[in-house]
Amino acid sequence: MLSREQTFHVRPGGAVTGQVRVPGDKSISHRSIMLGAIADGVTEISGFLEGADCLATLQSMQEMGVKIDVLGHGHIRVNGVGLHGLKTPVDPLDFGNSGTAMRLMTGLLAGQEFNAILKGDQSLSNRPMGRIIEPLVQMGATIEAAENNRPPLHIRGGNPLTGICYEMKVASAQVKSALLLAGLYASGETCVIEPAPTRDHTERMLAGFGYPIQRNDNRICLQGGGRLKATRVEVPADISSAAFFIVAATLMPGSELLLEHVGVNPTRTGVIDILRLMGANIDIFNQSEVGGELVADLRVRHAALHGIDIPEALVPLAIDEFPVIFIAAANASGTTRLTGASELRVKESDRIKVMADGLLACGIQAQATPDGIIIQGKPGQVQGARIDSQGDHRIAMAFAVAGQCASSPMLIDNCANVATSFPGFAALAKHVGLDIEINPSC
Structure with a gap:
């Protein structure tokens, strides 16, 4: 820390x-590690932000069995394990100060077969997580949080997810991204409706990894159960x-x-x-x-x-x-x-x-x-x-x-x-x- x-x-x-x-870019760096880890094949990343927030994302994936080579000067090689290849982490995953990493990873882990605990530093432990917990629970996830929906978060694995159509109350790229990542593991279609445009790095990167995604004005949808193909990412x-x-x-x-x-x-x-x-x-x-x-x-x-x-x-x-x-x-x-x-x-x-x-x-x-x-x-x-x-x-x-x-x-x-x-x-x-x-x- x-x-x-x-x-x-x-x-x-x-x-x-x-x-x-x-x-x-921090937002793109986070997403490149997450999607590269669950893709089939080897993803090469250049320009990766080697700051503490993004390195926490990288380390969390390593703790779930993903081989990641840090080659220096922002060059990262991620040996993807596929959509269902992540392993049970031995210890709680520590995201330090990064709300982005915790919220997105909660979506990604909501549909796994294993349990996981997500924690952060004192600042992150005071940040609200209810905005992602509520819709993920609607999809079928089991997530327990501390008082007032604060971290640490306990995600109980083995719960099948079902796609939903969720209309966000507040414009938030983190909520949108968490639901789309969970939607990869859900049966049927997951749709998110934005009240106003938010950053769309997740949608762009999913498409870059070959995952079909539909965008129609403020409505973003994907079907669960597909596959991601490794690619090159220039941040x-x-x-x-x-x-x-x-x-x-x-x-x-x-x-x-x-x-x-x-x-x-x-x-x-x-x-x-x-x-x-x-x-x-x-x-x-x-x-x-x-x-x-x-x-x-x-x-x-x-x-x-x-x-x-x-x-x-x-x-x-x-x-x-x-x-x-x-x-x-x-x-x-x-x-x-x-x-x-x-x-x-x-x-x-x-x-x-x-x-x-x-x-x-x-x-x-x-x-x-x-x-x-x-x-x-x-x-x-x-x-x-x-x-x-x-x-x-x-x-x-x-x-x-x-x-x-x-x-x-x-x-x-x-x-x-x-x-x-x-x-x-x-x-x-x-x-x-x-x-x-x-x-x-x-």
Whole structure:
């Protein structure tokens, strides 16, 4: 488990410049291991994110008998065991800080013949799992959880699953993906109806592994009992990681930054759409398709931003990027309002509350609401402060960006979990112009 005793020390800096490629997409990396493990044959993965979250997924599959070779530099070889080849894990499967891994794996394991226990760290143990337990139980699974449907989760094997048609109450790619993975083991058809579009990496990757899937507007369906065929997966750079550098370059005068080979799946580009509505100067070029995923280079130049009412339709398409979007809003002229984002309260931290508290400490008016936030932006008015990231990687990196344009140094505590999604963040940030050091917490 990662130590939380780490502090980022960020001094105000200048322009953000250069050409970089951020690490591989976390969502795609998780799914590549899961589907590669239950496919027939050997799946070769390049660009895999070797962060703690994705390595927890990799280790869990190894503990269920899958031979996985870690060849270095993001190259992974998965020797698939087929849909019914997983073995009983001897010990509980530990997913650390990763809600994605736990929720998706719960769906995948719901239809197995063996029992499994899924656990996580203190943060993950406080995150709600009822949203996946309810529909999986409707399919026939037996899942026991701690109080208030929190982890650890005990999955009782040997229960035959039956496909259902499930209309999601809240737009969530994790719920959708858990049900589709369970549907692989169910008799009949499993359908998920989305209230709004969410990231579609699972559907795209299932198709890439040769598994038939039907998509009709907001309805996604598959038949159980098929087979997955091993393939090659090239993981693009993670737009969620790129977002920190997009905002940093936008905010600092004289900046021009090129971000290479970024995944621009239409269900993930809400951060670009929102920042452009605020006035950001972001060019997308060299677009191509790699393994069913759209990738492109992004060029970002400094631009003056203004506050906006964030369209609710974009919320599910930018749900992981809001911490750094809030930093952009703090440096924009006027008011930015976010609604329809109650999901942010049940992430690695209550991101609405933690970000609002942090912005207030930096001298920016920020009012948390039940499903969003109201930020009164003032360009050039962010003050240095000491921020507790609450062990949330995206909070830590967001305030590191804020420190670049603050009036005095920014100290951000509890930053070790940045390694869950972005190993090497501080070094890459320094490479493009941020003045950031990692120190033991004091």
